[in-house]
Amino acid sequence: MKKFNSIVTLGTIYIGTVIGAGFASGQEIYQFFGKYGNMGVVGIFVMTILFSIVGSRILSEVYHGRIQSFESFALHYFNKRLLYAINLILILFLTGGYFIMLAGSGAVLHQSFEIPVIYGIVMMTIMCFIVFSFGLKGIAGVNNLFVPILAFVIIFVSGNVISNNHVFMSNTQAGVTALVEELKFFKFNGEWVWSAILYVSYNSMIALVVMTSVYPLIYDQGSARYGAILGAVGLGAMALLILVSLLILETNIIGLEVPMIAIAHSLGDGWKQIYSGVLLLAMFTTAVANGYACILRVTYLIPLGEKVTGFLLCTLSIPLAMFGFKRLVEVIYPIFGYIGFVFIVIIILKGRPTRFHMKRGG
Numbered sequence: 148m149k150k151f152n153s154i155v156t157l158g159t160i161y162i163g164t165v166i167g168a169g170f171a172s173g174q175e176i177y178q179f180f181g182k183y184g185n186m187g188v189v190g191i192f193v194m195t196i197l198f199s200i201v202g203s204r205i206l207s208e209v210y211h212g213r214i215q216s217f218e219s220f221a222l223h224y225f226n227k228r229l230l231y232a233i234n235l236i237l238i239l240f241l242t243g244g245y246f247i248m249l250a251g252s253g254a255v256l257h258q259s260f261e262i263p264v265i266y267g268i269v270m271m272t273i274m275c276f277i278v279f280s281f282g283l284k285g286i287a288g289v290n291n292l293f294v295p296i297l298a299f300v301i302i303f304v305s306g307n308v309i310s311n312n313h314v315f316m317s318n319t320q321a322g323v324t325a326l327v328e329e330l331k332f333f334k335f336n337g338e339w340v341w342s343a344i345l346y347v348s349y350n351s352m353i354a355l356v357v358m359t360s361v362y363p364l365i366y367d368q369g370s371a372r373y374g375a376i377l378g379a380v381g382l383g384a385m386a387l388l389i390l391v392s393l394l395i396l397e398t399n400i401i402g403l404e405v406p407m408i409a410i411a412h413s414l415g416d417g418w419k420q421i422y423s424g425v426l427l428l429a430m431f432t433t434a435v436a437n438g439y440a441c442i443l444r445v446t447y448l449i450p451l452g453e454k455v456t457g458f459l460l461c462t463l464s465i466p467l468a469m470f471g472f473k474r475l476v477e478v479i480y481p482i483f484g485y486i487g488f489v490f491i492v493i494i495i496l497k498g499r500p501t502r503f504h505m506k507r508g509g
Contacts, residue, residue, distance in 0.1 A: 153366035156287055157374025160364075161202055162298070162381050163290035164357045165350045167248050167433025170382075171297065171426050172255070173389050173407035179346040180386070181393045183339040190343040191390060195383030197347040201491055202375030205351075205358050208494075210371045213362060217440075218447065220359040224493050234444050237356060240483050241441035242460070244353055245275075248434035249468035251405070252427055258405050259423035268468045272461045274431060275438050279457045283360055286436060293428045298385060300425045304411045304418060305388035312395050345484030352487035353433075355494075356440040 169175030180187035180194075205220075214220045217237075221230055252271040253264035278285055365371050392410050403409055411422035442456045451459075 150366045150370050153364060153370040154374045154377055156291060156364050157206065157358075157361065157370065158377030158381060159290040159294040160287060160357065160361060161198075161354060161375060161378025163286075163294045163429075163432040164354045164436045165198075165378075165382055165433070166294070166297065166385070166429055167244070167251070167437075169247060169251070170386070170389075171301065171407065171429040172251060172405040173393055173410070174405065175346075176386055176389045177393050177406060179342045180339070180390050181397070183342065184394070186339040187390055187394075188387065190339045191383055191387045193340060193343040194347055194386065195379050197344065198351070198379035198382055199376050200495065201347065201351045202354065202358070202379055203372045204494055205355055206361070206365065206371035206375050207368060209359055209362050210365045210368055214359055215362045217356050217359045217443075220355075231448070234448055236486060237352070238441055238444045238448075240352055240486065241356065241437045241444065242464070243483065244437040245434055245441060245460070246464055246468045246470070248430045248437065249464055250470065251430045252434075253468065254405055255408065255423050255426050255430070258403070258408055259419060265465075265469065268465055271427075271430065271434060272465055275434050276457055276461045278435050279439050279442060279453070283363070286357070286432075286439070287361075287364060289432055289435065293432055297425050297429050298381060300422060301385045301407075302388060304407070304414060304422060305385075305392040307414055308392045308395060308410055309388070344488060345481060348487035348491050349481075349484040350487075351491050352483060353437060353440070355490065356444070357436050 169178075180190045183190060208214065208220065208223070212219070212223065218230065221233060225233060249268045249271050250264075253267035256262040256267035256270075257264045278289070281288075365374075389407060393406060396406075396410055396413065405426070408419055408422055408426065412419035438457070438460060441460060442453050445451065445456045445460075446453055449456075
């Protein structure tokens with residue numbers, strides 16, 4: 148039972164760290180996969196495999212090396228001179244991700260309840276500031292509670308849209324045949340592959356900072372591996388359902404900040420409100436992960452203290468988050484995707500540090 152709980156906890160943390168505003172809203176999935184049509188579906192499978200490989204490697208390293216911080220993990224791959232620069236990059240990276248979560252909360256409240264964007268941003272900022280002090284246990288508890296709810300709603304909404312679309316269901320076989328022909332004769336360019344790689348690279352950077360602190364939650368080597376796979380498969384399944392829903396209703400959601408709310412609305416007003424609430428929870432889990440990881444990076448470089456750093460982060464984030472959710476996704480994600488790609492390649496290709504590790508008892 149301890150191993151099972153470890154696997155589930157690691158999987159939900161992995162999912163909760165990635166499945167923020169961009170993912171659950173559909174904006175991220177459309178930007179990285181939807182615009183490639185049928186090939187976006189293949190991109191989702193590539194994404195799932197890469198998330199499994201990267202997540203398994205990170206958690207295996209954490210367990211094998213008894214790693215409990217990002218700095219300890221990074222020193223296996225980079226020297227101390229580079230670590231300072233890496234932390235600066237991560238601060239920008241995590242801050243950008245935090246801004247996107249705040250901007251997304253404002254967009255959701257505005258689109259669903261016609262509440263001014265600034266109110267949603269301020270509300271999310273206050274909630275994040277309150278929970279920053281709970282650390283790893285707080286993050287684990289929040290994800291264990293909210294990720295299953297989020298997964299259920301995404302599966303239900305997307306599944307209903309797909310099953311109720313008779314045109315799509317009748318054309319599924321033809322669509323699969325066309326996709327197979329594209330793959331067979333290589334009637335596509337490689338943009339969708341690179342897009343999938345960039346997507347995993349960006350999100351793996353965020354996951355890397357969070358997952359390098361979960362050593363106390365890892366029961367053994369197997370739970371590290373299967374926890375990562377569980378998280379990756381969960382992300383892949385939800386991404387696929389969202390993508391197919393977006394492709395079905397593409398003409399109705401083009402230009403929307405939060406397309407999945409419009410899709411949920413097609414099932415009724417009640418589901419629009421439910422999905423809006425769940426989407427806010429998704430943003431909350433990722434905002435907390437990004438924000439707290441950013442605070443740890445800043446306090447590692449500058450002795451300000453976590454409370455002071457948290458206050459400064461929350462204060463400065465409000466005006467910057469007003470830049471807009473869609474614009475932030477379009478600009479920040481690809482830029483840091485390239486940076487994350489370098490990190491991920493090094494982690495995958497470089498050999499594991501040789502440390503003896505006794506199997507944990509119990």
